[in-house]
Amino acid sequence: xxxxxxxxxxxxxxxxxxxxxxxxxxxxxxxxxxxxxxxxxxxxxxxxxxxxxxxxxxxxxxxxxxxxxxxxxxxxxxxxxxxxxxxxxxxxxxxxxxxxxxxxxxxxxxxxxxxxxxxxxxxxxxxxxxxxxxxxxxxxxxxxxxxxxxxxxxxxxxxxxxxxxxxxxxxxxxxxxxxxxxxxxxxxxxxxxxxxxxxxxxxxxxxxxxxxxxxxxxxxxxxxxxxxxxxxxxxxxxxxxxxxxxxxxxxxxxxxxxxxxxxxxxxxxxxxxxxxxxxxxxxxxxxxxxxxxxxxxxxxxxxxxxxxxxxxxxxxxxxxxxxxxxxxxxxxxxxxx
Amino acid sequence: xxxxxxxxxxxxxxxxxxxxxxxxxxxxxxxxxxxxxxxxxxxxxxxxxxxxxxxxxxxxxxxxxxxxxxxxxxxxxxxxxxxxxxxxxxxxxxxxxxxxxxxxxxxxxxxxxxxxxxxxxxxxxxxxxxxxxxxxxxxxxxxxxxxxxxxxxxxxxxxxxxxxxxxxxxxxxxxxxxxxxxxxxxxxxxxxxxxxxxxxxxxxxxxxxxxxxxxxxxxxxxxxxxxxxxxxxxxxxxxxxxxxxxxxxxxxx
Numbered sequence: 054x055x056x057x058x059x060x061x062x063x064x065x066x067x068x069x070x071x072x073x074x075x076x077x078x079x080x081x082x083x084x085x086x087x088x089x090x091x092x093x094x095x096x097x098x099x100x101x102x103x104x105x106x107x108x109x110x111x112x113x114x115x116x117x118x119x120x121x122x123x124x125x126x127x128x129x130x131x132x133x134x135x136x137x138x139x140x141x142x143x144x145x146x147x148x149x150x151x152x153x154x155x156x157x158x159x160x161x162x163x164x165x166x167x168x169x170x171x172x173x174x175x176x177x178x179x180x181x182x183x184x185x186x187x188x189x190x191x192x193x194x195x196x197x198x199x200x201x202x203x204x205x206x207x208x209x210x211x212x213x214x215x216x217x218x219x220x221x222x223x224x225x226x227x228x229x230x231x232x233x234x235x236x237x238x239x240x241x242x243x244x245x246x247x248x249x250x251x252x253x254x255x256x257x258x259x260x261x262x263x264x265x266x267x268x269x270x271x272x273x274x275x276x277x278x279x280x281x282x283x284x285x286x287x288x289x290x291x292x293x294x295x296x297x298x299x300x301x302x303x304x305x306x307x308x309x310x311x312x313x314x315x316x317x318x319x320x321x322x323x324x325x326x327x328x329x330x331x332x333x334x335x336x337x338x339x340x341x342x343x344x345x346x347x348x349x350x351x352x353x354x355x356x357x358x359x360x361x362x363x364x365x366x367x368x369x370x371x372x373x374x375x376x377x378x379x380x381x382x383x384x385x386x387x388x389x390x
Numbered sequence: 391x392x393x394x395x396x397x398x399x400x401x402x403x404x405x406x407x408x409x410x411x412x413x414x415x416x417x418x419x420x421x422x423x424x425x426x427x428x429x430x431x432x433x434x435x436x437x438x439x440x441x442x443x444x445x446x447x448x449x450x451x452x453x454x455x456x457x458x459x460x461x462x463x464x465x466x467x468x469x470x471x472x473x474x475x476x477x478x479x480x481x482x483x484x485x486x487x488x489x490x491x492x493x494x495x496x497x498x499x500x501x502x503x504x505x506x507x508x509x510x511x512x513x514x515x516x517x518x519x520x521x522x523x524x525x526x527x528x529x530x531x532x533x534x535x536x537x538x539x540x541x542x543x544x545x546x547x548x549x550x551x552x553x554x555x556x557x558x559x560x561x562x563x564x565x566x567x568x569x570x571x572x573x574x575x576x577x578x579x580x581x582x583x584x585x586x587x588x589x590x591x592x593x594x595x596x597x598x599x600x601x602x603x604x605x606x607x608x609x610x611x612x613x614x615x616x617x618x619x620x621x622x623x624x625x626x627x628x629x630x631x632x633x634x635x636x637x638x639x640x641x642x643x
Contacts, residue, residue: 105483106482106483106642107479107482107483107642108642109642127485130483130484130485130486131485133483135483137476137479139476140476141475141476141477141479141480142475142477142480143401143405143472143475143477144475145405145408145409146401146404146405150401150404154397154398154401155480155484157393157397158394158397158398158481158484158485158486159484159485160393160485202480203480
């Protein structure tokens, strides 16, 4: 299949200072669901804004369906749909009016606009609210309307920036099903997400992006397989200082075990191991650490998830990063108040 | 491009119809002026060399222009709202010419200004003003007012897009409207103004618009004044609209 998105050595520097995207290259095949996975500030939104012609890039090349983004933006705009992280609807118009305007701006025939509008209202569960001003909608309804407005013209390529952030689980699930449906009908979907579950369920191919760079790329299955089949987390007991020295000792010893493919410190007390045949290796690990007189706390064991993939490539936990950022933000906000 | 402008015009018009308060908001000051200042300054017309018998006849053109300026200076607010709600981004990723995005907005400002100017002229007529060129003159006055309003609204849009700030956009109008009016022929003929002010007035686009509108009220069709008004409107429109389009493109930074 052909590449419908191709990015070569893309770099974006804001105001000559902040390097948001640092020399990335990737491609998306026609009909694929491609996921960009990473924490806030990783460069996901910047990349998506360059591809949707909202931002001018600093250097490199980016093509959508053979059109270069800076040379032929109008041709790209005709065939894409884009929803931003923030909801972009006109609250002073009704839900139906929002959709009809979208259809008209993409030059759909009048009948088609009407048909698509009613169809999408139905799909998004907004038929009953269609005649109300969108400003009176709840958060979930606004998000669904926002998504509907970019689907009216049946875009060939759909760019979704964190489409399910802020949605309740039920709406999220319904949206996933709908995205799978339009993907089956031929639409290529490029989405960014912070949710591993979402990436795992929807995406045929993933790129993990952190600090403006792509750190890993491939099918979710392959990425998970690369880090070994299972993940073992070991906790070391004791004060921070002693735990640290124990941790270093434990890591050195564990790296030599054959079935262990990687060892990463998680925090001061915990160590994560990526192993093959976890069930068989655990006894070996425990006796090894006992011989070194390292005081052990609880030990946990699970099949690898994309969370582990992220941790392996960035050395950080995706969601934990988020939590930290949030609590930092809350502190700042409290400081202000 | 025309079709998209038309659809976006429809959207903005619908929004205006839903909040008709917007029409009266910027009408308050001009109404006060026409009611009070026309009385306060009425004896000015007794001065030797004053072009009209009634100050009201002279002053109405000035207040119509004032209405246009205050109203046009508000235009940028709508685009700031669209930036804040993210709706502008939605328009920017759609295959819509940047000029259409502006025209949809500006044409609605034109409609708003026509309504407002008719109200002001209506009040002036009730107070005893005369339009020498009758109904046709009245229509031409509205046309000059609306086209100048659209051109001037472009300036407000440039500021709005550059600052993305509703306060700054609003302030600009408040700060500039009065100096523009005082240093024009809105209140006083050129020959009555101090020399330096006369020089400023000559370069003030508002003067030409005031003169054009006034000529339709107090003289038989004076095509040189009307023509000059349209010429000035055209020049302002060219710079303000192309400036706005450049600014919208610049948003892609």
